[in-house]
Amino acid sequence: MDVSPLTLALLCFAAFAAGVIDAIAGGGGLITVPALLGAGVPVQFLFGTNKGASVFGSGAALFRFWREGSIDAKRAKILFPLGFIGAVAGAALVARLDPTLLRPLVLVLLVAAGITVTAIRPKPRAHTETVPGALWKTAIIALVIGAYDGFFGPGTGTFLIIAFVTVLHLTLSLATANAKVVNFASNLASVLVFVWHGQVLWQLSVPMAVSQFVGGTIGAHLAVKGGDRLIRVVVLGVVLALVAKLAYDLTQ
Helix, strand or coil, X not given: CCCCHHHHHHHHHHHHHHHHHHHHHCCXXXXXXXXXXXCCCCHHHHHHHHHHHHHHHHHHHHHHHHHCCCCCHHHHHHHHHHHHHHHHHHHHHHHCCCHHHHHHHHHHHHHXXXXXXXXXXXXXXXXXXXXXXXXXXXXXXXXXXXXXXXXXXXXXXXXHHHHHHHCCCCCHHXXXXXXXXXXXXXXXXXXXXXXXXXXXXHHHHHHHHHHHHHHHHHHHHHHHHHHHHHHHHHHHHXXXXXHHHHHHHHHC
């Protein structure tokens, strides 16, 4: 697929912005998926091309959080493999769907993701609080949201943050950091499945990956320095922007 230099530049800008926002509050796919759709990417290549870029953004963010000591190593041993397994299942399913069904499905899922992110308001508690069945709850969150990320993706980081805060009672900062473990695992698994099926447009994915890597590094740095207050503000901004976009789309 050939695109103009201007279109490629806009896609790279969208990827950079997605990397920054995704590292702080999740929701980067809510920028890149519509951008790729707008650029005319065929739906059968949409998810693979998006994952080919986003795996680098989530990887950069994860590395930054790990260096800062924000990742719980014990929890990561559960989050990574189950997020990976869930994403393989989700990506394998979407890779086999009829392309003619994907576009309306994408639009429905975008609306559903937007409504869910908007409606749920997490109330963090002290992260030192003992949570009954924490390991099982962690495993279920990783598997279910990992599968969603492999199948669709947009809003995954935000859903993970909400789940970690409301179910595991993590602070926003810790929830954001540990969400990147699942994000990276699911992105890696998904892109491997899509590469196997030949559904990645590398001429778009590679330049977007570079942009998203830079964005993810910057976003993670801002999240570490800004803490819960910055994360809360960015999450709110992402939700408001999403609501505005979905409202506009529904009027067209």
